Amino acid sequence: MSELTLKGQQAKAAALVLSQAKAKVKNEALQALSVSLIANTTMILEANEKDLATAAENGIRDAMLDRLRLTPERIVDIAEGVKQVATLADPIGEVTHMWKNEAELTIGKQRVPLGVIGIIYESRPNVTVDAAVLCFKTGNATILRGGSEAFHSNLALVRVIRDSLASSGFPADAVQIVEDTSRETAQQLMKLNAYLDVLIPRGSARLIQTVLEKATVPVIETGTGNCHVYIDSEARQDMATKIIVNAKASRPSVCNAAETLLIHEAVAHEFLPSIIAQLRAENVEIRGDELVASIVSDVILATELDWETEYADYILAIKVVSGTDAAIAHINKYGTKHSEAIVTDNYFTSQKFLQQVDAAAVYVNASTRFTDGFEFGFGAEIGISTQKLHARGPMGLNELTSTKYIIYGEGQIRE
Template sequence: MSSLIQMGKQAKAASFILGQAKTKAKNEALQALATALMANTDIILAANEKDLATASDNGVRDAMLDRLRLTPERIQDIAKAVKQVAALADPIGEVVHMWKNEADLTIGKQRVPLGVIGIIYESRPNVTVDAAVLCFKTGNATILRGGSEAFHSNLALVKVIRESLSASDFPADAVQILEDTSRETAQQLMKLNAYLDVLIPRGSARLIQAVLENATVPVIETGTGNCHVYIDKEAQQEMATKIIVNAKASRPSVCNAAETLLIHEAVAGDFLPTIIARLRAENVEVRGDKHVVAISPDVILATELDWETEYADYILAIKVVSDVDEAIHHINTYGTKHSEAIVTDNYFTSQKFLQQVDAAAVYVNASTRFTDGFEFGFGAEIGISTQKLHARGPMGLNELTSTKYIIYGEGQIRE
């Protein structure tokens, strides 16, 4: 615990310096970091190979290996994201509203850093860089706790980040990582109230629930992704097929991948044979309710558990529904309030879906896979918040700030 307290003290000291930093200096440091990441590609990949080898030996399934894997192209994308964050407007210091009250005081609401952000996450090493640069740009220090499966990758990335920040005359302790990935240390981090201003978990439902149950530090919940695509009776078959195949098979291990397809009974008989064939061509296992099995007898019969499950794998559940109202009810019952999509040419049906589905991101005629900070133009994201307090949806720069009131007077006193 003493080492964790020391990290907290170092992070607090670094956060004060970051909070005063000029935008130009922060952006130059981020540009230098992007260059450093590319220059250290071989070192980062060598570390990642160690993690991949261990994961493979432990029988980790292919979809999860994909979450863990780094390639030269993925490192290039990570560096590109760092540059995009550098190019974004700096929210710190922005006065979002200003007015005068009856006492002639000028009152403004100004964006400020949160302070020190703790982040507990799993598998994907790109999160290490995304979290670090978003926190840095918003003047926040961060303490990272990655999963043991990406241990070597995360250490290599943080080493590059810290050395690059130091070379740009910023405190290296603006970004720190726990080298002890034990559950006990993670639980200690969850209770580091004296130093952490907020804690953000990013990963499996089990991880997020553990943080919610154990943390005394304020938590921003980033949710699991039990996402749905609903194909309406007025959908175009080819569009619907492309969307569900992309939403499920393009990268099934990520939280914005679809886990359940809902389809209107009026088009199920015509659409499903083609959709199922296209899904199977992508090695997707299909599970369906009794109506789906009647149309395609070789489909595995779905159980209640299938509607509740985030597979994060090449598995999709399919349910036939009578109308959009049943689809909305199913989504609001089983969804995790992450990302939901409707495919339809009917404007009024789409509007009902948009208004009544309770989720952070709701799509009309597009794949759920777009729920991503980079795709939304945020450069990167700290996670997808599925809660309703403070932030919801992809969390970019603005979501990593708080506000304070600044008040200008001319000697006024309250009567």
């Protein structure tokens, strides 16, 4: 029996137990896990240091190292996310609506777990905890397959999770990790239809595309983040500058970071010198169109590839546009339907942008960096879905459930 088949069988058995667990007991287990993560900080950081050392030897760039790095503060944040999930309402068993049909049957629609969820992800070890606790809270078992770059960190985190769940009376196999990080094993996981109910990839465009092409298990597509900020002609310069610097430079390696700045031609000459100066102060490389290059010196001329690239790095493409229609057209052509923002004081322009931009999250006068389950009040997220079926945007608890119909009768038969 293969490792994956065994894990699949164990996960199926664990999922049955989880599906029947009461909210109070699950919440107590999550509170205990939060404490356990803090208690095991030293062990987790030692494992993370091994991954960081290997990544540095392999020449991984700084922005990607930041995705990988754990600190005592980040572990506290992760533990806080676990506690917040424990405080959220449990969706399992909720009857969202109920009605009677002509036959006087009482029909209800009830939230139920998906079952066993497979997660394939890269780099960020916090995903290990986010995915595990969200799946656990919603009665789903999970099989995790992280990237080789976070191997030791992920093993350490899963060890803490499994031990903590077992101490709380739950099957440790509710959360499992695939220790073989080879491509072949990943592709076997993508075809584990007998045990997986859904597969969620989280990572680079290449990873997500590979899963979409290879998987036979149903996939929820989480998106790459080619996100834009559009500065309208009626934007305030101080607000626009603050938003784009935050959206690009606060954490450029994450999927909600801005990759392209679009700016209205009416304010480009006035705004760009100051904006670019502040971006460069944050070590951001600028790639601009010809008009941008004519306004500010030492700009690398952007190519078609720049408009469609998620850099995940200290690089920003800038394009001057003729107006809101041109900005919307550019975003809908090159965006990945993740997060888009407009900076404007014109209400009607903002409403046009909100209605016409095709993305999971659309902002008016705020940074794209807020597209995050924790920031949205979900406690954590399993990914940002950019598809339109089942779930869209940050995937919290409700998005990890399915439904079934429950029907009450009094002896009715269909004529």
